[in-house]
Amino acid sequence: MVTLKDISNKCGVSRATVSKALNGQSDIGEETAKHIREVAKSMGYLPNATARALKLGRSHNIGVLFVDQTASGLKHEYFSAILNSLKDEAEHLGYDITFISKNLGSFEMDYYEHAKYRNCDGVVIASVDFKDPDVIRLAQSEIPTVTLDYVFDSRTSILSDNIAAMRDIVNFVYEKGHRRIAIIHGEDTSVTQKRLASFQKICSEHSIVVPEAYVKTAVYHDPKSSALATRELLALAERPTCILYPDDFSFIGGMNELERQGVSIPRDMSVVGFDGILLSQVLRPRLTTYRQDAETMGREAAARLVEAIEQPKLFIPQQIVVSGLLLEGDTVAHIEAQK
Amino acid sequence: MVTLKDISNKCGVSRATVSKALNGQSDIGEETAKHIREVAKSMGYLPNATARALKLGRSHNIGVLFVDQTASGLKHEYFSAILNSLKDEAEHLGYDITFISKNLGSFEMDYYEHAKYRNCDGVVIASVDFKDPDVIRLAQSEIPTVTLDYVFDSRTSILSDNIAAMRDIVNFVYEKGHRRIAIIHGEDTSVTQKRLASFQKICSEHSIVVPEAYVKTAVYHDPKSSALATRELLALAERPTCILYPDDFSFIGGMNELERQGVSIPRDMSVVGFDGILLSQVLRPRLTTYRQDAETMGREAAARLVEAIEQPKLFIPQQIVVSGLLLEGDTVAHIEAQK
DNA sequence: ATTGACGGCGTAAACGATTAAGTAAATTCA
DNA sequence: TGAATTTACTTAATCGTTTACGCCGTCAAT
Numbered sequence: 204m205v206t207l208k209d210i211s212n213k214c215g216v217s218r219a220t221v222s223k224a225l226n227g228q229s230d231i232g233e234e235t236a237k238h239i240r241e242v243a244k245s246m247g248y249l250p251n252a253t254a255r256a257l258k259l260g261r262s263h264n265i266g267v268l269f270v271d272q273t274a275s276g277l278k279h280e281y282f283s284a285i286l287n288s289l290k291d292e293a294e295h296l297g298y299d300i301t302f303i304s305k306n307l308g309s310f311e312m313d314y315y316e317h318a319k320y321r322n323c324d325g326v327v328i329a330s331v332d333f334k335d336p337d338v339i340r341l342a343q344s345e346i347p348t349v350t351l352d353y354v355f356d357s358r359t360s361i362l363s364d365n366i367a368a369m370r371d372i373v374n375f376v377y378e379k380g381h382r383r384i385a386i387i388h389g390e391d392t393s394v395t396q397k398r399l400a401s402f403q404k405i406c407s408e409h410s411i412v413v414p415e416a417y418v419k420t421a422v423y424h425d426p427k428s429s430a431l432a433t434r435e436l437l438a439l440a441e442r443p444t445c446i447l448y449p450d451d452f453s454f455i456g457g458m459n460e461l462e463r464q465g466v467s468i469p470r471d472m473s474v475v476g477f478d479g480i481l482l483s484q485v486l487r488p489r490l491t492t493y494r495q496d497a498e499t500m501g502r503e504a505a506a507r508l509v510e511a512i513e514q515p516k517l518f519i520p521q522q523i524v525v526s527g528l529l530l531e532g533d534t535v536a537h538i539e540a541q542k
Numbered sequence: 543m544v545t546l547k548d549i550s551n552k553c554g555v556s557r558a559t560v561s562k563a564l565n566g567q568s569d570i571g572e573e574t575a576k577h578i579r580e581v582a583k584s585m586g587y588l589p590n591a592t593a594r595a596l597k598l599g600r601s602h603n604i605g606v607l608f609v610d611q612t613a614s615g616l617k618h619e620y621f622s623a624i625l626n627s628l629k630d631e632a633e634h635l636g637y638d639i640t641f642i643s644k645n646l647g648s649f650e651m652d653y654y655e656h657a658k659y660r661n662c663d664g665v666v667i668a669s670v671d672f673k674d675p676d677v678i679r680l681a682q683s684e685i686p687t688v689t690l691d692y693v694f695d696s697r698t699s700i701l702s703d704n705i706a707a708m709r710d711i712v713n714f715v716y717e718k719g720h721r722r723i724a725i726i727h728g729e730d731t732s733v734t735q736k737r738l739a740s741f742q743k744i745c746s747e748h749s750i751v752v753p754e755a756y757v758k759t760a761v762y763h764d765p766k767s768s769a770l771a772t773r774e775l776l777a778l779a780e781r782p783t784c785i786l787y788p789d790d791f792s793f794i795g796g797m798n799e800l801e802r803q804g805v806s807i808p809r810d811m812s813v814v815g816f817d818g819i820l821l822s823q824v825l826r827p828r829l830t831t832y833r834q835d836a837e838t839m840g841r842e843a844a845a846r847l848v849e850a851i852e853q854p855k856l857f858i859p860q861q862i863v864v865s866g867l868l869l870e871g872d873t874v875a876h877i878e879a880q881k
Numbered sequence: 882a883t884t885g886a887c888g889g890c891g892t893a894a895a896c897g898a899t900t901a902a903g904t905a906a907a908t909t910c911a
Numbered sequence: 912t913g914a915a916t917t918t919a920c921t922t923a924a925t926c927g928t929t930t931a932c933g934c935c936g937t938c939a940a941t
Contacts, residue, residue: 204658204897206896206897206898207897207898207899216920217921217922218897218898218899219899219923222897222898222900223899223900223920226899230919231919231920232918232920235919235920249651249655249658250659250897250898251659251896251897252659252660253592253596253601253660253661253896253898254896254897254898254899254926255898255899256592256898257590257592257593257596257896257927258898258899258900258926259898260926262592263647264640283622290641294643294645294646295647297646297647298646298647299640299641299646300641301603301639302638302639304629304633306633306634307636307638308602308635308636308637309636310636312588316588319543320589320590320591321591322590322592426824452820452824455821455825456824459824459825459826463826481791482791482794482821485765485794485798486794486798487801543927545926545928546929555891556890556891557927557929558890558892558928558929558930559890559891561927561928561929562890562929562930565929568888570889570890571888574889574890589927589928590928592926592928593926593928593929594927594928594929596897596898596926596928597895597896597927597929597930598928598929
């Protein structure tokens with residue numbers, strides 16, 4: 204391994220001079236600096252991130268908390284996409300990313316300790332149980348953090364705009380003439396709450412009364428539970444004309460149930476998904492769904508975190524709301540508006 | 543930050559003693575060691591991975607090369623699943639995972655340099671262009687590496703068993719009576735070559751003559767190109783009775799085309815996918831497909847790499863073939879065996 | 882009583898980099 | 912010309928750990 208020392212020997216200057224020359228400090232002569240840079244290159248010198256981190260107290264490393272709870276973590280397209288753009292942006296800004304977990308080998312440590320142990324300059328928290336005391340400890344620590352789809356006090360968070368999403372969806376189906384709109388929602392999380400509240404609000408703005416039976420609970424990304432909810436909706440005396448699903452994957456479960464009962468989409472029943480996963484756009488009929496802008500979310504998360512790291516004084520925690528886009532597929536029929 | 547020094551001050555012993563006590567070295571008295579451990583705990587001491595890495599030349603950090611070429615990298619379920627189990631196993635063995643890329647910030651470096659810069663103890667190479675000179679440089683460097691689905695000379699690789707997979711698939715459809723079997727394959731990669739060779743071999747073992755027109759080239763994970771290939775197959779004077787797709791996603795393209803032409807699955811046409819993504823198992827009819835054992839692959843990759851890192855003397859490069867499982871769905875009809 | 886072995890701990894150097902402070906020479910200014 | 916400033920470097924400390932080696936005292940063996 205080529206070190207500063209090797210270069211300084213070869214050049215006949217001190218290590219300090221080499222360091223400064225390579226870092227472009229101003230107090231090194233033009234000539235010397237150039238020569239040093241050339242020698243460094245010819246010797247194949249690479250800075251040692253570890254040594255640098257130790258000395259500077261900055262690792263240029265961002266921790267990422269992604270927990271694969273019920274297979275909806277990394278495998279989920281939404282989070283994969285976020286992670287991907289997060290990674291690209293972080294790298295662009297000169298940071299690497301490392302996964303943070305509990306229990307590294309035989310060491311027992313919580314997230315905060317792990318992040319400290321690795322000298323992470325900051326951490327992005329996503330796709331975890333935000334009620335977990337260990338998560339809370341990390342979020343309240345002195346380490347800069349950015350959360351995704353969850354707000355911690357005086358912390359920056361990146362939020363997909365679930366409120367606008369639901370507004371757009373309801374408005375869209377309303378325009379198509381639907382008045383009997385059912386919604387199947389996921390478990391009780393802050394995201395779910397926002398969507399439901401927005402759903403109710405927009406419905407009431409349109410003077411639509413939503414019967415209790417039209418609001419069904421299911422589990423995110425679980426086709427079975429959404430199939431069940433769908434069955435219950437179909438069993439109602441007054442069927443809805445349109446069903447909103449908590450995500451595209453859940454929609455598949457509903458789709459199967461509808462097909463099983465010979466209910467044609469969108470002729471007999473209109474449906475809307477959520478997420479806009481690749482699949483939903485290649486199925487026929489193409490699913491009408493809401494695509495969250497995962498690319499922007501990942502990018503923003505990285506950018507804001509790096510800001511918090513590099514300009515702690517200037518930094519102001521904020522909630523960044525990223526809006527998505529309604530993908531108009533072919534699963535919402537235009538119908539005669541009933542009362 | 544609590545350091546060894548703080549503990550040594552409080553305990554009235556030297557830093558060396560503290561270090562040894564915490565690492566369980568034998569030359570420290572029972573009493574002293576116990577006391578030191580207690581004080582360390584009470585002060586909330588955490589070892590500093592950076593300092594340790596610098597001193598020991600081992601970072602306990604594994605680099606991962608995942609390139610999201612044409613959105614088939616991280617977003618692809620197969621690789622997400624591998625990454626997930628890779629991460630779990632690595633953490634279990636005491637290693638963290640860091641993504642490796644070209645160009646970190648303004649630094650221009652190739653993969654090898656990046657891995658060196660971060661002091662990665664080893665690197666897992668997956669989902670990249672294996673012909674890329676930068677990838678080759680890394681794979682031929684002194685850094686221990688493990689490749690996924692590709693073999694480099696005298697390196698360990700983890701391979702999904704494409705040969706057995708294709709054998710199982712062909713045998714399965716043969717048993718069901720199919721003799722006119724078409725295959726749509728992806729771009730020319732080592733994986734594709736293995737699958738095709740295996741396909742031809744098993745067919746000839748069954749004395750099946752495969753017309754050239756039954757072998758179609760498409761692009762992995764591209765429903766459009768597979769839809770096109772499907773259309774061509776349907777246009778043949780003598781249609782196949784069964785189509786094998788390069789992956790489940792491509793199958794969707796084919797499915798749309800079949801539906802468009804009123805060809806019912808599996809009544810009029812049998813189909814087989816590849817990968818066994820979640821989706822394929824919730825669709826109705828359930829897709830007959832081959833699930834690669836991504837969990838095992840990720841786990842093996844981590845385990846073998848750590849072996850190579852920790853026992854370089856004992857270590858022997860090997861190719862580990864991981865077999866998957868044919869998921870028998872409902873898309874292959876039992877038909878009367880033709881000539 | 883002398884020797885040797887050993888347990889228990891400290892000393893100090895080292896890993897590779899950065900940087901405050903210092904120094905010597907060259908340059909500027911009065 | 913002498914003082915002050917600037918330029919171009921060097922010295923040495925430091926980040927937090929680990930570890931080869933040394934030292935001292937105790938105890939058993941001779």
